[in-house]
Amino acid sequence: MEVASSSETFSPQVHVQGFVDEAVKTLDVSDLYSKRDILKSVTYAAAMGVSIETVDELKSVCSMETLKCPLEDVHRDAAEVPTGTELVTLGLRKRYLDSKPNINKNCKFTVLSWNQEHAYQDVKPPPEREVKPQSAVLQVAVFHPSKKNRQKHKGKRMRLAQEYRVLGYQKLTDLRDAITCIADHTIAGEYSERPCNVPDIRAKDIYKSAYFFIENVFYNDLRYEDNRDLSKNVREWKQNKHEGKGSYTTQNMEDVKFNDLHIRLGYPYLYCHQGDCEHMIIFKDLRMFHADDCRDEGLYPLMVDRYRFRRQMCRVCATFTAKWVTYDDQLAEESPCFFCDICFKALHYKDQTKLADFEAYPYVDMGIFNIAIV
Ligand SMILES: [Zn+2]
Numbered sequence: 001m002e003v004a005s006s007s008e009t010f011s012p013q014v015h016v017q018g019f020v021d022e023a024v025k026t027l028d029v030s031d032l033y034s035k036r037d038i039l040k041s042v043t044y045a046a047a048m049g050v051s052i053e054t055v056d057e058l059k060s061v062c063s064m065e066t067l068k069c070p071l072e073d074v075h076r077d078a079a080e081v082p083t084g085t086e087l088v089t090l091g092l093r094k095r096y097l098d099s100k101p102n103i104n105k106n107c108k109f110t111v112l113s114w115n116q117e118h119a120y121q122d123v124k125p126p127p128e129r130e131v132k133p134q135s136a137v138l139q140v141a142v143f144h145p146s147k148k149n150r151q152k153h154k155g156k157r158m159r160l161a162q163e164y165r166v167l168g169y170q171k172l173t174d175l176r177d178a179i180t181c182i183a184d185h186t187i188a189g190e191y192s193e194r195p196c197n198v199p200d201i202r203a204k205d206i207y208k209s210a211y212f213f214i215e216n217v218f219y220n221d222l223r224y225e226d227n228r229d230l231s232k233n234v235r236e237w238k239q240n241k242h243e244g245k246g247s248y249t250t251q252n253m254e255d256v257k258f259n260d261l262h263i264r265l266g267y268p269y270l271y272c273h274q275g276d277c278e279h280m281i282i283f284k285d286l287r288m289f290h291a292d293d294c295r296d297e298g299l300y301p302l303m304v305d306r307y308r309f310r311r312q313m314c315r316v317c318a319t320f321t322a323k324w325v326t327y328d329d330q331l332a333e334e335s336p337c338f339f340c341d342i343c344f345k346a347l348h349y350k351d352q353t354k355l356a357d358f359e360a361y362p363y364v365d366m367g368i369f370n371i372a373i374v
């Protein structure tokens with residue numbers, strides 16, 4: 001689907017399931033994969049100026065199978081790492097692959113998001129994990145949270161954080177769980193008095209509330225008992241300001257599939273979590289699932305793009321990634337100042353006694369999102 005005209009930056013409102021119904025009526029989307037092969041043969045035949053039968057014959061005569069020696073007849077699956085190997089690296093590789101059941105095991109290297117889309121193109125999942133036929137595919141761009149000091153950052157472009165492909169029959173909670181934001185990973189608290197006792201409890205483990213705001217409806221994440229309706233204040237404000245006219249409605253995020261939504265492509269919507277971490281989201285594309293898409297529904301929402309962060313390095317050794325940030329630090333030349341764990345403790349403590357006045361907070365580097373997501 002495309003936007004209505006070049007003067008408009010967003011499309012008219014469209015019901016996703018309505019789009020699917022219309023597409024199924026108009027297009028023949030059954031048996032996608034065998035059609036793809038037939039289409040390829042037709043294209044090659046036209047380009048070479050020969051018949052389709054000749055192309056098919058050439059395909060079988062020149063196939064990779066004909067290049068094998070008799071000794072190569074033993075089938076070896078590249079995804080199968082042999083057990084009991086004496087090679088340490090291969091053993092470690094096997095342990096890694098066994099711990100990640102969803103990874104594409106044919107890939108030699110860890111799969112990164114920017115080639116994830118293509119790496120998974122030819123994956124043949126077990127039948128129960130095949131994407132359901134006649135599904136809608138939506139492409140959703142998630143932007144970095146908007147800055148609180150709007151005046152200072154006025155005129156700056158919004159930066160893309162991640163871009164996902166979701167299936168129409170997936171729930172909004174599937175996208176909510178896939179979106180990664182540094183606010184979910186922070187560790188709250190000041191730990192200069194007890195730097196060795198930092199708990200491994202992240203903000204996302206405590207504050208699980210969130211909502212999407214799409215076409216005047218708040219879709220709240222209320223899956224857990226402690227979750228709160230974060231949209232309540234906004235709805236009350238709207239009610240008071242407009243004296244009940246045009247009030248917003250709410251729904252549970254887990255009860256809603258993308259197929260149920262009415263959306264405008266290109267129109268900015270909102271994802272809010274951790275109280276006030278607000279991300280603009282945009283539906284960039286709505287189309288039917290096709291033969292070149294990843295067929296494994298377990299890999300959706302499929303990340304197809306993301307922002308690469310620059311690592312925050314330790315100010316002392318300039319070698320390791322920062323794990324601490326200090327404020328009003330008598331031993332540092334700047335505030336805030338960043339340290340790796342080793343340099344932070346070596347500089348600020350002797351026999352576990354604090355040597356100067358400062359505030360210290362565990363620092364989670366945004367660069368962790370550059371690491372492969374598998
Ligand atoms: Zn966020």
Ligand SMILES: [Zn+2]
Binds near residue numbers: 315319343
């Ligand atoms: Zn360091």
